[in-house]
Amino acid sequence: MSVLIYAESENGSLRKGAFEVASYAKGVADALGTTVTAVTINVSDVSVLGTYGVSKVLQVSNDSLEKFQAKSYSSIIAEAAKAEDSKVIILSSSTNSKYVAPLLGVALNAAVASNVVSLPKSTSPFVVERTAFTNKAFQDTQLNSEVKIICVSSNAYGIKEAEGSAAAEAFSPTIDSGSLEVVSIDKATDKVSIADAEVVVSGGRGLKGPENWHLIEDLADVLGAATACSKPVSDMGWRPHSEHVGQTGKPVATNLYIAVGISGAIQHLAGINASKVKVVVNTDPEAPFFKAADYGVVGDAFEVVPQLIEKLKEFKSAN
Amino acid sequence: MKILVCISHVPDTTSKINFTDGDTKFDTNGVSFVINPNDEFGLTRAMWFKEKQGASVDVVNVGGADTEPTIRKCLAIGADNAIRVNADPSDSFFVAQELASVAKNGGYDLIIAGRESIDYNGGVVPGMLAALLDANFVNTCISLEVDGTSATAVREIDGGKETIKATLPLVIGGQKGLVEESDLRIPNMRGIMMARKKPLTVIEPTGTASQSQPSSFSKPEPKGSVKLVSADNLDELIGLLHNEAKVI
16 A cells, blocks of 8 residues: 655666655655555665655666666556555656656556645545646646556655665566667766756847857856756757757756746746746846746846856855 | 547637636636647648648547637648547546547547647646557657658657657657747638538547546745846845755
8 A cells, every 4th residue: 555656767876856756755655654665677776765755665677678668667667556556656747757657547547647746635535736727827636546646746845855764675577568669869968957957047049149058058067057948049949959948848847947048938937937946137127037037137148147157156165 | 641630729828827616617718729739739740741641630629619719720720620529628537538439430540649738737648548549659759750650759858859669550749849830830711711611520428437626726826026136246146046045
């Protein structure tokens, strides 16, 4: 009856999202009077999960799982859920977890609630709060199926440490590998991805051209941040589409979002609204972003950003 | 190739979001509805297949009669047939079951759905539909080519992209990238006239039960006004981010 989580990893290391999912699951398990079990795939050291409230880890090791495959991952989590008799399964809101969740939903005949932002409001009936209308509203959803799947919105609950340790055991499920073939993966490995970032620095047309992107990258470097851009910037080909954030691009839910030279079209704001603190730097004090931001600087990016980088370096070395 | 495009009827991005009936229902008063943007990218890609490679394109929507203008727009853009499952799209599981029933009857090679709808943002229907059909599934799909019975799809992943080969039948959860914004089509007068004559078949739902139900809605607290910091005093900004917002 334990609460089951899939603790996501990449190249054998647990992702930050796994710790938030574990923390959240611990909260749910406490409310239900049970414990948290995690499934990991090809992670050798899982002991750290104990620090976030996981009591037991089902460790899957299999060379055929080196590349992510939604179908095989779903079959593993489904078998773990059956082995543990879990009625609540919790995943992150990463691209891969959102790919797996609906497949798992059908396999376990379970309702899936995505973008969940807080612990269940009640467990009988089971009611969770999620975002809807692209962060313009919250929706309380009652899950009526026996098994329930929750995808926790990134950075909404946070990482919380707990007492205890995790007992690991090997788990060898039957894997349904499906018939998709991953031909190639094209990924920047030296950069923080938007999904994993706590801070995102984003640039818009105010940067005037791709040759000025070092301003965004340098500011991101000082803050350990991921870089992103507005839609016009990706449409003009200054930056790849994968960096475009907004309604038709990537959703961003970070602790700090810094927008440089972005006016703040409604579609852009819809995509970044879930970020906790928003800072805007723009020459135009009438830019709509100032209505959505927490802090604003009216000024030229080419003057403000280099100064900000210097001052942040001083701040970082003093703290 | 037989293509089915799943269409959600959603409030336009610029709509004011309000709720009625004690905050249990979305207030459609004064709201204009559009084809869900992620679905429209997919529909436009389907038109490309139709014109360049030869394909028939059906569209399907689960919704009440009020969604018909949106469905007609899909026909005006160039879809051949439309099907409306006459039911309130109460939850993702229900919608996926109804779509799966339509898909099974139609024997489609390719089913294109949007990665998520911009109203409830569930992002669950395409995957559930694929699982119910036991078809191959590629989510967050940003490029799709079909050659005979095999497809090459590119999927967006966190921090990059992944290229996948799959055999048909295939279900995708599509998004921008399948086509670009500039490729989207505004129906012309001829398209609109022709759409009036194209078949829009209304069928009754199979009667699957939902697994979840929305109980109530709320809106975020109104945001306080922005704190402006002078461009000459960025130390103040750093101080605020450190001491007040506690994010650095």
